Amino acid sequence: MIARVQSYALTGLDGVAVTVETDVSKGLPSYEIVGLPDAAVKESKERVKSAVKNSALEFPLHKITVNLAPAYVKKEGSSFDLPVAISLLKANGVLQAETEDTVFLGELALNGDLRPITGVLPALISARDKGYKKFVVPYDNRKEAGFIHGVSTYAAKNLKEVVNHLSGLAPLTAVETTPFENAKNTEKRAYDLSFVKGQAMAKRALEVAVAGGHNILFVGPPGSGKTLLARAIPSILPDMRFDEALEITKIHSIAGTLGEEGIVTTRPFRSPHHTATTVSLCGGGNKTVHPGEISLAHGGVLFLDELPEYKRSSLEAMRQPLEDGVITVSRASGTITFPASFMLCASMNPCPCGNYGSSKRRCTCRPNDIRKYHARVSGPLLDRIDIQVEVDGVEYDDLVSTAEEESSALVKKRADVARNIQRQRFEGSKITSNAEMGEKETRKYCKLNAECEEILREAYERLRLSARARSRILKVARTIADLELCEEILPEHLYEAISYRSYSGKEDELE
Numbered sequence: 001m002i003a004r005v006q007s008y009a010l011t012g013l014d015g016v017a018v019t020v021e022t023d024v025s026k027g028l029p030s031y032e033i034v035g036l037p038d039a040a041v042k043e044s045k046e047r048v049k050s051a052v053k054n055s056a057l058e059f060p061l062h063k064i065t066v067n068l069a070p071a072y073v074k075k076e077g078s079s080f081d082l083p084v085a086i087s088l089l090k091a092n093g094v095l096q097a098e099t100e101d102t103v104f105l106g107e108l109a110l111n112g113d114l115r116p117i118t119g120v121l122p123a124l125i126s127a128r129d130k131g132y133k134k135f136v137v138p139y140d141n142r143k144e145a146g147f148i149h150g151v152s153t154y155a156a157k158n159l160k161e162v163v164n165h166l167s168g169l170a171p172l173t174a175v176e177t178t179p180f181e182n183a184k185n186t187e188k189r190a191y192d193l194s195f196v197k198g199q200a201m202a203k204r205a206l207e208v209a210v211a212g213g214h215n216i217l218f219v220g221p222p223g224s225g226k227t228l229l230a231r232a233i234p235s236i237l238p239d240m241r242f243d244e245a246l247e248i249t250k251i252h253s254i255a256g257t258l259g260e261e262g263i264v265t266t267r268p269f270r271s272p273h274h275t276a277t278t279v280s281l282c283g284g285g286n287k288t289v290h291p292g293e294i295s296l297a298h299g300g301v302l303f304l305d306e307l308p309e310y311k312r313s314s315l316e317a318m319r320q321p322l323e324d325g326v327i328t329v330s331r332a333s334g335t336i337t338f339p340a341s342f343m344l345c346a347s348m349n350p351c352p353c354g355n356y357g358s359s360k361r362r363c364t365c366r367p368n369d370i371r372k373y374h375a376r377v378s379g380p381l382l383d384r385i386d387i388q389v390e391v392d393g394v395e396y397d398d399l400v401s402t403a404e405e406e407s408s409a410l411v412k413k414r415a416d417v418a419r420n421i422q423r424q425r426f427e428g429s430k431i432t433s434n435a436e437m438g439e440k441e442t443r444k445y446c447k448l449n450a451e452c453e454e455i456l457r458e459a460y461e462r463l464r465l466s467a468r469a470r471s472r473i474l475k476v477a478r479t480i481a482d483l484e485l486c487e488e489i490l491p492e493h494l495y496e497a498i499s500y501r502s503y504s505g506k507e508d509e510l511e
Helices: 044-054 081-091 120-129 139-145 159-167 200-212 226-231 242-255 278-282 312-316 319-324 367-375 379-383 396-400 408-425 439-445 450-462 467-483 491-499 506-510
Strands: 002-011 014-025 030-034 063-069 102-104 134-138 152-156 216-219 301-304 326-331 334-339 343-348 387-390
Touching: 002 081, 002 120, 014 081, 014 120, 030 044, 044 081, 063 081, 081 102, 081 159, 102 120, 120 134, 120 139, 120 242, 134 139, 139 152, 152 159, 200 216, 200 226, 200 343, 200 387, 200 408, 200 467, 216 226, 226 301, 226 343, 242 334, 278 312, 312 379, 319 326, 319 379, 379 467, 408 467, 439 467, 450 467, 450 491, 467 491
Parallel strands: 002 102, 030 063, 102 134, 134 152, 216 343, 216 387, 301 343
Antiparallel strands: 002 014, 014 063, 326 334
């Protein structure tokens, strides 16, 4: 007898329907799984066999053939344990229920318990979009599945519960849908801009960067507050919308980094160590292609502390996602495209000793050593960083001052107003911030009058800027104008935007 049960596989963030076909026929006892399974799927034979027996259900002592169709799609992971077990019980006549309209996902323990799996959210969303309305998942995945609207999801603790549910003996209650507003994290941030003493220019630059989603680089001596400024970014980032949260959760669900809430409630802040490999940053793997740090930072911030210490190949690999907002990872096992639209925040010292250009400490580096240090970060990468700010050490009087610094809450209010202006401006398109504007949008929304055009021309020639740098200056100026609630870009907006590009080519002063 042949039985069919529906499940889903993942290719990147997209789900692919998989039909689990099981044939139980007369012959010598055997058990084979075909349909391009990986090692984890092949090992499911023993898990399914023990789970069925330990659930007080009959396991057939016949020739068993399980086919995972379509055969050209590679099946990976342990999520096929449950659908294989259900199809086997149907083929053996133990289970008589109709299951064609239900999608099953779950890993089985030897005693029949259902263990949580990764990738539930993207799999269920893909299945829902294909018309499926009923799902059975492990109990520990219930919170994640509860954010998918318009479907009935049943969370079971073990195989026996699933069988009783399908048979009508003990129907499970559908998981209650959770409104995203109820899941929003209200936890107080550990870092706040009020903790940063002095550094008024750096704080202003950070506000502009967040308001427009621009990449930012802090350059300054050790102890000047670069890392503290970066750590405070999450406290002024705009709140996530539900559609953004779902997209970000898809990535973290596949990576297995979801928390107990079942959905990502705050924008990601990823800070990989400078020893991170190119694969860990960009994504990949020997067999299964997994998202890297730049995809895990999608919708949030990627912080690279001590930028020149990262491998040159790793930094250069980020040039394409910084421009396109996606990254395509090609491996022998396949080609996967992951979203990678993030705000890059980087910090670095101005020289090996860290004191070049400081007004408080003497630099002990030779000019050639400084040039080599600067050369670790390529010009094309620097060109993609919209805002480049030099920070100096903090005065002692500023450190011990009891005057209250502006809090993140106040800065966030201004940044949110600017973001709302941009959201209305780009309504109906996929663009959400000024930094994401293409050439068409830049020409439309960043028009300059004759005076501003002359200012930008002079800066372009004096600073020897590239066409990309000119475009990014215009986008930053547009953000500054939004913060000032101005429809038109004024000369003061343009001057401030240009001042944020002064670091590039700083090594020319060493001549």
